[in-house]
Amino acid sequence: xxxxxxxxxxxxxxxxxxxxxxxxxxxxxxxxxxxxxxxxxxxxxxxxxxxxxxxxxxxxxxxxxxxxxxxxxxxxxxxxxxxxxxxxxxxxxxxxxxxxxxxxxxxxxxxxxxxxxxxxxxxxxxxxxxxxxxxxxxxxxxxxxxxxxxxxxxxxxxxxxxxxxxxxxxxxxxxxxxxxxxxxxxxxxxxxxxxxxxxxxxxxxxxxxxxxxxxxxxxxxxxxxxxxxxxxxxxxxxxxxxxxxxxxxxxxxxxxxxxxxxxxxxxxxxxxxxxxxxxxxxxxxxxxxxxxx
Amino acid sequence: xxxxxxxxxxxxxxxxxxxxxxxxxxxxxxxxxxxxxxxxxxxxxxxxxxxxxxxxxxxxxxxxxxxxxxxxxxxxxxxxxxxxxxxxxxxxxxxxxxxxxxxxxxxxxxxxxxxxxxxxxxxxxxxxxxxxxxxxxxxxxxxxxxxxxxxxxxxxxxxxxxxxxxxxxxxxxxxxxxxxxxxxxxxxxxxxxxxxxxxxxxxxxxxxxxxxxxxxxxxxxxxxxxxxxxxxxxxxxxxxxxxxxxxxxxxxxxxxxxxxxxxxxxxxxxxxxxxxxxxxxxxxxxxxxxxxxxxxxxxxxxxxxxxxxxxxxxxxxxxxxxxxxxxxxxxxxxxx
Numbered sequence: 001x002x003x004x005x006x007x008x009x010x011x012x013x014x015x016x017x018x019x020x021x022x023x024x025x026x027x028x029x030x031x032x033x034x035x036x037x038x039x040x041x042x043x044x045x046x047x048x049x050x051x052x053x054x055x056x057x058x059x060x061x062x063x064x065x066x067x068x069x070x071x072x073x074x075x076x077x078x079x080x081x082x083x084x085x086x087x088x089x090x091x092x093x094x095x096x097x098x099x100x101x102x103x104x105x106x107x108x109x110x111x112x113x114x115x116x117x118x119x120x121x122x123x124x125x126x127x128x129x130x131x132x133x134x135x136x137x138x139x140x141x142x143x144x145x146x147x148x149x150x151x152x153x154x155x156x157x158x159x160x161x162x163x164x165x166x167x168x169x170x171x172x173x174x175x176x177x178x179x180x181x182x183x184x185x186x187x188x189x190x191x192x193x194x195x196x197x198x199x200x201x202x203x204x205x206x207x208x209x210x211x212x213x214x215x216x217x218x219x220x221x222x223x224x225x226x227x228x229x230x231x232x233x234x235x236x237x238x239x240x241x242x243x244x245x246x247x248x249x250x251x252x253x254x255x256x257x258x259x260x261x262x263x264x265x266x267x268x269x270x271x272x273x274x275x276x277x278x279x280x281x282x283x284x285x286x287x288x289x290x291x292x293x
Numbered sequence: 294x295x296x297x298x299x300x301x302x303x304x305x306x307x308x309x310x311x312x313x314x315x316x317x318x319x320x321x322x323x324x325x326x327x328x329x330x331x332x333x334x335x336x337x338x339x340x341x342x343x344x345x346x347x348x349x350x351x352x353x354x355x356x357x358x359x360x361x362x363x364x365x366x367x368x369x370x371x372x373x374x375x376x377x378x379x380x381x382x383x384x385x386x387x388x389x390x391x392x393x394x395x396x397x398x399x400x401x402x403x404x405x406x407x408x409x410x411x412x413x414x415x416x417x418x419x420x421x422x423x424x425x426x427x428x429x430x431x432x433x434x435x436x437x438x439x440x441x442x443x444x445x446x447x448x449x450x451x452x453x454x455x456x457x458x459x460x461x462x463x464x465x466x467x468x469x470x471x472x473x474x475x476x477x478x479x480x481x482x483x484x485x486x487x488x489x490x491x492x493x494x495x496x497x498x499x500x501x502x503x504x505x506x507x508x509x510x511x512x513x514x515x516x517x518x519x520x521x522x523x524x525x526x527x528x529x530x531x532x533x534x535x536x537x538x539x540x541x542x543x544x545x546x547x548x549x550x551x552x553x554x555x556x557x558x559x560x561x562x563x564x565x566x567x568x569x570x571x572x573x574x575x576x577x578x579x580x581x582x583x584x585x586x587x588x589x590x591x592x593x594x595x596x597x598x599x600x601x602x603x604x605x606x607x608x609x610x611x612x613x614x615x616x617x618x619x620x621x622x623x624x625x626x627x628x629x
Contacts, residue, residue, distance in 0.1 A: 053473060070475075078473040084465035086304045088311035093304070100300030101474040140470075 001028035003065070004148055004179045005050060010059035012045050012203075019045040020056070021203035027196075029147075032170070032180045034194035034211075036187075036279075038287055042203040043183045044081065044152060050181065051078050051150050063148075074103055077146035079137045081153045081183075085125045091136055092121045098143045106145035114172055115139040116165075131162030138169060148179045156185060167192055187279035197279070201287045211279055218285060219277040220251040224258040230268040238265070244284065251277065297476050301484035309454070309492050342406040345373045345382040348389035355417035356386065359409065365569045375597065377403070378429030381437070381567065384410060392422035399428060432596065436511045439504060440591035441564035446500065447493050447523065448530050448558060448584055452551045454489050456534035460547040463538075463629065472628035482623055486531050493527045494520070513598030521601065522594060525608045526587030528615035533583065535622035558584040586611050 003026045012020040020042045027033040037043040048054045050061060052068050061068055063075070085094050095112070099105040112118055115135045120128060128136060134154055141149055151170070155163040163186070170193055174180060184190050190197055191211045199207040199214075207214055225247050231237075238261055241248045250258040255274045262269065342362045347370055350356040356364070365382065367373035376382040377395050383406040385395045394410065396403040407424075414421045462468045471481060504510060512519075533554065541547045561568070561575060562584035568576055579585050590607040593599035601608075 051473060053469075073473065073475045080466065080470060080473070082466055083470045084462075084467050085470070086308055086462075086467055088308045089304060093307065097300045097304050098474065101297050101471075101476050103475075 001030065003027070004029040004031075004063075005181070006062040006065075007046070007050065008060040008062065010046060010049055010061070011057045012042070012049060012054070013057040019203055020049070022059075023198075023200065023203070023205055024059075025198050025205070025208065027148075027179060027181060029179055030174070030177050031195040032174055032182060032193050034190040034197040035181065035183045035200065036190055036197055036283065037183075037200040041200045043200050046200065047150055047152055047181065047183055051076065053078075074144060075146055075148065077141035077144060077149040079134075079141040079149070079151045079154050081156065083137065087126060089125050090122050091117055091125060091128070094125050094136065095139060095143060098140045102144035104144055106142055108143075111139050111142055114142070115169060129162075130158050131165065134158060134162075134166060135169065138166075138173075142173065146178065148181070149173060151180060151182045153183050153185060155189060163189070187283060191279050199283065199286060206286050207282070215277055215279065215282050218282050220253050221276065222252050222255040222258075223275050223277045223281060224250040224252060224255055224262070225273045225275065226262060226267060226269070227271050230271055231262075232266050235265050235267075238262075249281075251281075294477075294480055297480045298484045298487070301471075301476065301481055302488045305458075305485060305488040306491065308458075309488070342383045342402060342409065343381075344406060344410070345376060345385040347373060347385065347387040350388055354388070355414045355419050356388070358417060359413055362406070362409070367569075374427060376569075378427050379432040379596070380429070381432060386410065386422065392420075393425055394422050395425045395427050397429060398426050432511070435508055436596065437592070438565065439508070439510050440595050441562075441588045443497050443500060443523075444526060444562075444584060444587045444591055445559055445564045447497060447527055447587070448555060450493050450496060451489060451527060451530035452534045452537070452555055454492060454534070455485055455531050456537040456551050457544060457547050459485065459535070459538035460541050460544055463542055463627075464544060468628045478626045478628070479623055482535060482619070482626065485535070486528070486619070489531050489534075490524065490527050493531075494523060497523060510595070512595050514594035515600065518599070518601045518604060519591065519594045521608055522587065522590040522604060522611075525611035525615065526583070526590070529583045529587070529611040529618070530615075532615045532618035532622060536618055536625070539622045539625035540627050558582045561585075563588050583611060583614055 006026045008024050010020050010023045011018065023042070023046055025033075035043045035046060045054070049056045052061075052072050063072060086097075089097070095108060095117075099108060112121065115138050117132075117135060117139060120132050120136075123132075125133070125136065138151070138154065141151070154170075155166050158166060167189065170180060170182070174193075180193075182190070182193060194211060197207075197209065197211055197214060198205050207218065209217065228243060228246055228248055231248070237243055237248055238250070240252070240258070240261070241250045243249075250261070252258045259269070259272065259274070262272070344359070344362050344364055346356070346364050346366050347368075367376075367385075370387070373382065373385050374395060377385045377397050377400075380397060380400050380402070383396075383400060383402040387393050387395075394407070396407045411421050459468070468481075505512070534551070537547060537550050537554070541550070557578070559565075561579045562582045563579065564584070568579045568585075571579075586607045590599075590604050590611075593604060593607075
């Protein structure tokens with residue numbers, strides 16, 4: 001697959017802080033690329049440099065093999081983490097206004113359909129729900145029919161149903177052959193949508209690969225989870241287990257042996273779960289803290 | 294480029310006319326001021342006499358013995374005579390050679406100021422100055438103050454309608470969103486200027502027509518000249534608002550700076566009272582303020598009937614200041 005956008009040894013220095021410290025990666029055309037990391041890891045700063053909003057202190061960004069120039073903004077779509085629109089505009093007017101800022105525009109009727117905006121076209125943008133607002137912002141990001149779309153935590157703050165609906169929209173965008181660069185706090189979202197993931201922490205990449213490969217590479221095939229209160233009082237936690245968020249977790253190649261180990265401690269196994277580790281587990285393993293901490 | 298400017302221009306206009314509370318306030322406030330001052334100054338004028346003086350009074354001159362009189366020095370005889378004609382000065386005394394004075398035959402205050410002047414000369418044992426007379430209709434305070442109020446309302450509308458709004462855009466992320474599009478800073482600022490100019494001229498026209506209907510104020514000049522004066526003044530004031538808005542990130546700071554800029558202009562630009570006779574420092578500061586040129590030029594058109602050629606220096610100056618400040622604002626402008 002051809003490379004759509006490429007970051008080469010990106011660095012961003014703010015007074016007293018090196019927010020991004022030598023990050024390199026490639027995003028292939030038509031893929032969904034996930035940029036994950038805890039708050040303050042440098043992912044939004046990296047994204048802003050890719051978007052051309054801020055300049056790297058050093059390093060290079062190549063779009064289809066060439067440097068970013070003034071025409072770059074005509075070619076990309078951006079949905080910011082938090083943004084506002086001008087007041088006293090309807091959804092339709094906001095879409096039309098943004099469409100007027102570009103030379104090339106998508107078919108607005110198709111866009112309205114794609115982002116499911118039919119019902120709210122004449123509604124004041126200030127009166128939209130969280131999900132409706134994110135759908136409008138996605139439509140605005142797509143208004144110039146870009147081939148490369150940046151989505152910065154697009155589902156943060158949405159309820160689970162609205163979040164899943166939004167994933168459906170992103171999948172539709174991907175089906176149209178567009179490249180999506182996504183940052184998210186939700187591991188489930190990254191697992192569902194992303195073809196390739198880069199995990200950053202303290203401005204550096206600490207892991208990269210497809211979601212499945214990353215989990216397979218860094219974690220055992222099974223995780224056995226049991227609420228801490230299921231162990232008899234005063235029991236010492238086995239050395240192979242870790243305590244996390246009120247659970248003890250055992251990552252293992254042999255789940256039966258782990259269960260037997262807990263049984264030997266006379267634990268109540270009613271709430272015991274044996275699962276395949278996921279990205280959340282990987283993330284905790286690599287960074288030592290959760291994404292939303 | 295024009296398509297992008299047009300899109301932002303329309304969006305900003307919508308924000309203005311759909312905000313009913315803001316729209317109402319923009320129209321109502323100047324009416325309240327005009328009628329308030331018309332009411333306050335509808336009674337007898339103040340008792341203080343104002344005597345204009347051409348030339349310097351020598352020491353020992355009877356003029357120095359005048360009491361309860363404000364002496365206002367003028368360099369331009371024609372301008373001073375015009376003030377006598379309009380009852381803005383009660384009497385004009387020329388001390389450049391043999392003393393002579395002009396008094397308006399229709400002015401009550403002029404009558405008493407003349408008696409006081411002649412009595413003072415008589416008591417001092419000097420020769421009375423030679424009498425000249427002029428005639429002219431008294432200028433009501435409301436006729437005089439209305440151009441100032443129109444200009445002041447323009448100033449507030451330009452400052453807050455551009456300066457404060459852009460800072461709000463920056464704070465809530467509207468600018469950041471627009472920055473991600475091909476829209477340039479120049480295009481964005483141009484759209485803001487055009488939109489605010491339309492609003493300012495439209496609101497001024499409504500206030501002008503409403504006040505004219507109810508107060509029948511004087512308008513001796515051409516409407517085209519007045520329009521050009523307002524456009525040049527509007528450009529200048531909008532650009533000042535843009536300078537404030539170019540980098541500031543909080544509405545509170547913007548509000549403070551806009552107040553810091555607008556209050557001295559409101560007090561020292563001759564909106565409410567003539568700067569004639571005020572201290573040299575006040576007059577110097579007044580001359581530095583763009584609002585002074587807008588107020589003076591508007592009055593010159595409406596009260597004196599000044600023509601376009603006569604006002605070209607003021608119009609040119611305001612346009613020049615406006616364009617210079619606009620260039621600086623565009624250079625300083627930051628999206629975030």
